Amino acid sequence: MKRVFPLLLGGAVIAGLVVGYFWFLNPRRTANRTTRVVQFIRNPQNYADWMVRAGTRCEGAPFAFPTDGYIGFLWDDSFRPGHRHTGLDIFGGTPPGQTPVYAAYDGYLTRLSDWKSTVIIRIPQDPLQPGRQIWTYYTHLADEQGNSQIAPQFPPGTSEVFVEQGTLLGFQGNFSGTPGAPVGVHLHFSIVKDDGQGHFLNELEIGNTFDPSPYFNLRLNANDNPPVPQVCEPADGQVKEQP
Template identity: 60%
Template structure:
C-alpha cells in the first residue's frame, strides 16, 4: 500500500514538474503564462493589446479585433501539434469585442457554421494573382448562439466585404457547451486548392504565416517571447470602419488551447 502511495506521489510530482518546465522553458509555455496573466487582469496589461482597425506601417492587413495576440502561428500546445493561425484575446466577456474584416474580400458562411466565416481574397496583396482565404472563428457563445453579424446568415455566399466591415464579436464556442475555450478570435490565412476552393485549415501546411500581412512578428518560431506589437501603428480611416466602445472587465481565468475546435472549417 505504501509503495502505491509513493508511486502516486512521484507521478504527481513529475506531472507538476513537467507543467512548470513547459511554462518556464518553452516559448509556447511562456506565451501560455502571458495569456493567463492577461486574462486574469487585462486592465494591467493594456499595453499588450493591438487595436481593431490599426495598421502596422504599410502592411496590407488591418488588425481584425482588439486584443493581445496570445498564441501565434506555428505555436505548439502538445507533441505533434502546430497552430495554424493566431489567437487574439480581448479580455472581455463573450459577445463584446468586435471583429472586423482585415482586408477586402468575398465572404462565405457555410450553412452549418455557427461561429465562423471565411473570406475569399482573389489576389493576394503579397503575391498578386494568387488567391487566398481569411478565416475567422469562435464568434459564438459556448452554447452555439452566434455572434456573427446578421448581414451574414448561415448559407451566405460570396458577399463582398470591405476592410473594416463589422463581422461579429469574439466568443468562446468550442463545439462542446461543457468545455468552452477562452474568449478570443482565431484568425488564419488559408491556401487555395488551385480549383477556387479553400483547403482544410486544420493543417498548418494549408496556411500562410500571417506576419508579413500584418507587419508584425506573428510566427512563433521567430517571436522574442514578448507580446507581438507594432511601433508604427496607424489608424485606418475608412467609411467602412466602425468605432466601438466597450469596457474591459476581468473574466474567469479559465482558458484552453485549441485542438480540433476549428471543426467548422471543411476541406474541399
C-alpha cells in the same frame, strides 16, 4: 469547429470570463506565452499596452488588425505533442459578445450552413503575391453553447458577399465546437491557401496556411521566438517590445 486548447474550470472568474489553464504544452515554445495569456485574461485592464487595436495597421502592412486584444498565441505554436497552431489567437479580455471582430482585408465572405462561429473571406488577389488567391478565416464567434455572435447580415448559407476591410463580422466568443466546454474568449484568425480550383483548403492543417507575419508586418511566427507581447506603433511602424 476548431478547438485551440482544453479549458480547466476553477480559479478566478472575472467579469464573466472563464480563465483557463492550458496543460498540453511544449514548454520550450509556449510556456512564456501561456503565462502571459493567463495574466492578461485575469486582469486585462492592467495590460492595455499589450493589446493591438482593431483597424490599425503596422507601417507597410496590407492587413489591419481584425479585433482588439492581446495576440497570445502565434502561427506554428504547439499546445500538445504533434500539434501545430495554424493562425493567431487574439484575446479581447472581455466576456463573449463584447469585443467586435472586423474584416482584415477586402474580400468575399462565405458562411457555410453548419457554421455557428466561423466565417471565411476569399481574397482574389493576395496583396503580397498578385495572381494568387488566399482566404482569411475567423472563428470562435459564438458563446460556449454555440449561440452565434456573427453579425446578422451573414446568416448560415451566406456565400460570396463582398465586404470591405473594417466591416463588422461579429464578436469574440468562446465556443469550442462542443457545447458547455468553452475555450477562453478570443478570435482565432488564419490565412488559408487556395486549392487552385477556387476553394479553400482544410484550415486545421498547418501546411494549408500561411505565416501571417508579412501580412501584418509583425513577427508572428512562433519559430522566430519573437519577444512577447508583439505590438507595433502604427505611426512609424516600429515594433514595441515589452520586457
